[in-house]
Amino acid sequence: MKNTSFAEALLSFSRAALRTPCPSPAGLAESLIKTARGLFGPGRLIIRIDGGAYAGLYCQGVPAAARRSFQSYRGRVTAVGSEIVSGGASFFAVASPPGGPSLINMALCCGGRPAPQEKEALRGFTGLLALADARCAVEEDLRQSEETYRTLVNSGRDIIYSIDPLGRVTYISPQVRRYGYSQGDIIGRHISMFSHPEDRQDTVKALANAFKTGRTLPLIPYRARRKDGTYFSAEQKSGIVFKGGKPVSITGVIRDVSDRRELERELRDSAETLRKIFDNAPDAIFIKDLDGRYTRVNRACAEVLGLPADKIAGLNDFDFFKKAEAEEGRRQDERVLKAGETVVMDNVRTDSAGAKRVFNVVKVPLRDVYGEITGLLSIARDVTRVRAMEAELVDRKAGELVSKLTGGMAHDFNNVLAAIDGYATLVYEGLKPGAAGKEEMRSIISSVKRAAAISDKLHDLPEGLKKRGRKN
Structure with a gap:
């Protein structure tokens, strides 16, 4: 048998192993078995793949006893080649390099000692099959990653986009359907066309500056246009893709923050309402920290204490009342702050004008999201006349x-x-x-x-x- 036959076979097998997409190692092994009849003679080549999706024994015409012997062999086989004996049968076997997704053992049997060119060809075929196996594993990982990415893109609420240096949209995720568009409505058009006219100039400037400096802004808030002509509040975050050290595209995420903005507005309105109630309530309302210091008081409380509200923060009862009265208040505070009790009682206090006044006081603990006490809230009503x-x-x-x-x-x-x-x-x-x-x-x-x-x-x-x- 001529050396060129082995060379031609190796070249043909390498082309097959390097095709895109990568053929399965099982298919390559079966194809090699058929080709090997003309190279090594019938019934001599046997391939065993351990682990991975293509595990199995591949051969044709090999006696059953030889198949069983090679299948059961678990001794050491090198990548250079090893003479092995198993179950009374002798083989020349070559193993794939370590670290691959599968362990591939390829052997010649039932034909006496192999010629040097046969050993060389066996090493070549083993390496190519291991390469194809590794490529298949990488392509499968890549396919799964792409599938995962596609699932995330399609199932998420954010819009993912890419634009070229001219500002034209080269990719837009299917989420644009939520806003009345098809992907074809947007791809190829300038991205500024989908922002509010008052925000358009800022969008164009940010885009030009990003390609000029190679840096994008951390976050761009603007109003994005729906297909029906209405707008929604959006935030855009992006990054630049470089090629050869030059920016070639911008890829980013557009998030609809309309609900969040509405919630923020409601929270602001709620906070303003609570502030008005707090400041204008006729009862004295105050908040203390764990050390009994005032942190916030309303107008009525400030009048009782005789100081402007902004001058009271950081002071305590000993700064305003007689010692016995302050000590009584401190004992009540400790019941609230340490035991978590709610205290309701009448307190007699001397106000800033020196008059004795009776207050019906309610003190409750303030807790954080973890349930830990952070201070107390108190409402004191002047019940002197009552x-x-x-x-x-x-x-x-x-x-x-x-x-x-x-x-x-x-x-x-x-x-x-x-x-x-x-x-x-x-x-x-x-x-x-x-x-x-x-x-x-x-x-x-x-x-x-x-x-x-x-x-x-x-x-x-x-x-x-x-x-x-x-x-x-």
């Missing part, structure tokens, strides 16, 4: 009750005293001076008058309670 009115009402109710209890008793008691006084007076006047018992009668009459005076005081007691309530 508490005074409540005390007056209590006194009035007490007076009414005493009146009910004592009014009837005084009347009945006076009736009894009147009878005693009448009879005692008749007896007294009927006795002659110095008669026995006359002085005793006079003492009885005097005692009756004192008892009547006490009865009158008892009758006037409810009115006295009412007057005291009004004074309080």
Whole structure:
């Protein structure tokens, strides 16, 4: 057999192995088996692929005993070639280089010692088949990556685009359908045509500057045009593709931020509403940190403390109230900040004018997103007049009750005293001076008058309670 036959076979096999797309190693192995009949003789070439998608034994006309022997062999085989014996059969085997996706062993059997050119050809075929196997693995990885990328592009909400140095769109992802366009509506047109007229000049400048400097802006906000002529808020982020050190295209992402902008607007409106409620509430509202320092107060609270709201941050109760009052407030704060309790109670405080005022105070803990206490919020309502009115009402109710209890008793008691006084007076006047018992009668009459005076005081007691309530 001539050397040129091996050379021609290797050249033909290399062309097949290097085709694009890469043929499968299984197909190449089967094709090589057929070609090998004319090179090595029938029933001599046997190929074993371990691992990967094409694992298996490939041969034709090889005796079953030789196939089983080679299939079961797990000894060392080198890339240069190894003489091996397995199950009574001898082989000259060549292994693919390590590190490939599969281990390929190619061997000649059943024909005595192979000639040098046969060994060389076997090494060449093994290397080419290993190369094809590696190419297939790379192409499969690339295909899966492309499929993953395509899935991400097609399933995402963002628009992916590419433009050339003239600003013409060379690629646009299918997401443009959400805005009424087909991909063909956009590809080939200048990208500025899809921005608001007031934003168009800035878009063109940013594009020209990017190709000139080789750098894009971190983020470009603008209004993008839908096909129906309406606009939506968008943010564009991009990068430059270089070739030969020169920028050749820009690829980027366009994100619809209309919902986010609307949410931001609603949050701003909500925050403004809460600010107005906070600042204009008639009750004193304040926030303290973990150390009991004021961090924010509203206008009503600032009036109580006697300082402008912007001068109060960082101060504590000891800067405004008497020591005993501040200590009481601090104990309440600790219950809220350390135990997480909600505190509701009346506090008596001396205001900036020196007046005693009663506040109904509610203190609740403030927590972050992790549930950790970061401070406290308190609402204090001035109930000084309310508490005074409540005390007056209590006194009035007490007076009414005493009146009910004592009014009837005084009347009945006076009736009894009147009878005693009448009879005692008749007896007294009927006795002659110095008669026995006359002085005793006079003492009885005097005692009756004192008892009547006490009865009158008892009758006037409810009115006295009412007057005291009004004074309080």
